[in-house]
Structures are given as structure tokens and as C-alpha cells.
Amino acid sequence: MGPLIDPFLDNGFMLRALLAGVLVSISCAVVGTFVVLRGLAFIGDALAHGVLPGIAGALLIGAPGIVGATVGALAMIGGVALITRRSRLSSDTAIGLLFVGMLALGVVMVSRSSSFAGDLVAILFGQILGTSWESIGLQALATLGVAVVAAVCARPFLLLAFDPEQADVAGFPSRRYHAIMLVLIALTVVVSFQVVGTLLVFGMLLAPAAAGALLAHRIGTMMAIGAVIGAISSYLGLLISYWFDLAAGASMVLVAVAIFFIVFIFSSWRDSRPRNGPVRSPGPPLEEAHG
């Protein structure tokens, strides 16, 4: 079948990596859409890195990394909520503080043992080529969970992105749904770190959804575009890493960011073209009877 497909047919690890990459792309597109629309990039970043001490701690005591990552993510969310609610500091400040604190704690814990050096690289950059069928099953479950919760909460999430006060007025408490959104981000980060690593999961969360935001006029379309771009990035990234012997997770993220910039250049060019009227869609002029 040629060099574009053979690597995935001939190598079980490549096929598993592709599956894992596509699953991560789907949940990252759903969650990333809200991260982009609500300007939650910073807390997404902080969550992605805040899980580090959790994973390191789990490795120290011999527990599964995913358990540690969950604990780390929950501590991060709880800490941000506590500081923002109990002080007059902005959430940016709270997130930043916890972010560096957790990252430093993680590195300190890892540095306790020299045998951890390889583990640190694996945590930060993922081990997509070592993906097992079990972890693919776990990712499929998590992706399904993220999709179901996002579908059930579609209306309050839309209101929240539009204006948190509108969500409150409409009877959907903004705090409750904001918390649910953070848990979805955390869940996505926790199950994705084994694939692309804690450092790069953030790229998969942002780049495809941001490209989708530039192209789409509806939120559902934005998610779909994000998922497709993520899946294409996974495929191209794995292929590039296979043929040129490059780091797999990083190649995937690099392709995703490159696609974002291509879309960005395209949409800037499209928006700068002269148009016939101020409004893109056809239709009669707005003001009729009152002239």
C-alpha cells in the first residue's frame, strides 16, 4: 500500500499509537473548544503541568501513574478555586502560583532518584509508541465520558461561553458548570498524558480547537473541525516520526500547531478580502420600513 499506510499495517505499535492519537484528538477537540472559547488556556496549561508531582509521587510508591495524575489535577483545581474564592487575588495569579509550585514539586520529587531521569522524559513527552490495548480501552472510555458530559451540558456550556451571568440568569449556576468544565479538562489531561505527555497534551488541547474557531460559525462545527485536525495531526506526526526517526508525540503536536498556522494565514487572507457588504451572508438590507 505504500509508505503512507504500511507503517501502520506492518507494526502493531504504530496502529495502537494511531488509535490512541485519534481518541486523544476527539476528547481534546471537545474539551479544547471550551478551553479556547472561555479563555481557559492558562488553567489548561497549569493542569497539564500540575499533574507532574502526582505522577512522580505515584511512581515513588509504585502506584499507577494515572492515579497520581488524577490526584494532582484535583489538587490543582481545588487549590485554584480556594485561592480565588477566599482572597481578592485573580484566578490568573492563583493558577500561576499553583502551576509553578506543582511543577517545582514534581521536578524535586523526580530528582530524588537518578533512575527517574528516563521516567521524567516519558512523563513530559509521553510514550505513544508504547501504548497498550488496555490504555486504549481506558482512553476510549474517557473519550466517551467526555463526549456524553459535554452533550448533556451543551446548553449551560454554551451560555457560560456566551456570558456567565446569562447562565446564572437562565437557572444554570455558572459556578457548578464551570467546575464540571474544569473536571472535563482534568480528565482529558489525565488520560492523554501517557500518549503525548504532560508538556504536549496542552498543544493537542489548544491547536486543533483554535484552528476550528477560525473556521467555524457554530460550536459543534468547531469541535468537529478540531477532531479532524487532531486526527490528521496524529496520523501525519506518527508517519513523520516513523520515516525520519523523530520523537512521536512531539511530531504530532508540531503538525497540529503547523496546521493551526496554515489555517490562521488562510483565514486572515479570507477576512481581508474586500466584500460587497458589511455582512457575509446574503439577505435584504437590515433597515426597511423605517426610512
Added chain:
Amino acid sequence: MNPTGDLIVTHGLAVGYRGDLVVDGIDVRIAPGTSLALVGTNGSGKSTLLKTLVGLQPRLGGELAVLGTEAGASPRRVGYLAQFHASGFVLPLRAIDVVRMARFPSLGLLGRTTSTDHDLVAWAMETMGVAALAKTPLRSLSGGQRQRVYLAQVLARRADLILLDEPNAGLDAGGRERYLDAFAGELRRGAALVTATHDISEAIEYDQVLLLARRVVALGPGRDVLTPDRLMETFGIVIRDPHAEHAGRFTVAERSHGAPQIVDLNVWPDAGEPPAPVPPAPPG
């Protein structure tokens, strides 16, 4: 507690932002099918009072009953137009998606949209003259078009109590006319209307006017409340029209900002004499 059926009853209500008192001693009753205008400069407490009535800000004191219960407890029956939208126009949304949000309180999380919902959305967009823009991305709309879409959203909720914060902002003459017609219709339907506005000529049309200047300056029918003295207390600068034949016409300027307004108080014959010309009030 509320045998008269009034939609809003306050007694000694104190409102504020983050615990800091802005206005207290507010006593209003608003019956179905009647309107109240909140008039004052920026920072006078109009928006804070609206946010308290809609349940976004806790009251700081006094009593407040909205639709016979606590503020914020009846989302299906309350329509609210905010003065600002946090991030509305960068979203990948079309005009119709914004108006459809009006139906979310009735639909809940998973309820299916019915033909009633579709009809209300279509009617509201038609009423505000934005039906042709339904599929247009929100970010491609002008400020005035966007304000019409937000007003259509309020209409589509078909609320019993409607609270509007500066609904005129950015509207052109045609949009303003449609807005006035639409909400006059809501009043006839039996909804109550509370509007925060700078626009004194609009406020004159309301059943009651509450003048605010970080305190209650006056409350009552426009003809009793919108007097030169009271407007002076509220806005800071009132200038008499030099032409004698326009004895009831004043120019009202705000201390803080905004273009001066020409107000014709000749609509009722017993309008008081304008005050003697005053020097501009000191800032702050």
C-alpha cells in the same frame, strides 16, 4: 406576603457590589403590565439594582420579593438584557443561536425544542428586524445589529418580568423604534418592565420613574419626578432654554460623561420653573 400580585416588591432594599453599599432605602412595587424606569448617571446604582432584582448580586439589606419568591428563583419567567456581554462576539455563533438561548431555561438540560420555541425565536427576530441576519455570524454584525439580536433574545424568553440595562445602546433610529414597539407590546401582554436608562425622554413614557444618584432621589410617576430640581440632583447640570416660548425645555448634562440631552418637560402643563442657571458642578 404578596396579595396584590405585584411582580416585584421591595421594602428598604439595599443594593451594592461585592458588599459595598451603592443605594439603600429602595421601596418599589411593580404590578403586571406596568413599567419602571431607573434613571441616573453611570455609577448611580441602576445596574446594581437590576442585577440584584435578577439575582446576580445578593441584596445587602431590606426586603425583596421577585415573582413572589427570591430573586433568581424563577429563571423561566425573567428576561434580562445585560449592559455588557463578557465575550459574546468572539464566539463562533450565529445570530439565531443567540436568540435560541432564550429558550434554554424552559428546555432544561435535555428537553427537546418544540414548535413553540421555534415560533418564539422566529417571531422575536422578526420583531427586532433581524430575521434576515439569522444565519450571520455574530462577529460579523455591527454593534447596533448585535443589540437588536440581544433584545430579540429577551423577547424570545416570553418573560413575565423583563429587566433591561441600557437597551438603547448602539441602536439606530429604526432599531429604537422597533425596540419601543416590541416592549410596549410586552407590557400589553401583561409583562412588567424595568429599564435602566440615561434617556429622560424615554423615561417620561414609563408608569414610574426612580431617579438614582447612589441614593434614591425620587420615585413616582414621571410628571411628579422628572422636574428640573430633581434632574439637577440626579445629573448635576440643568440649563434653561433661553427662548421664552420653550419654558419647559431644558438641557440636562451628566457630570460624568455623555452628550447633553434636550428634555421637553412641556408634556405636562404644571412643570415647575427651571432652576436659576448654575455653574458646572465640581468633578466627583
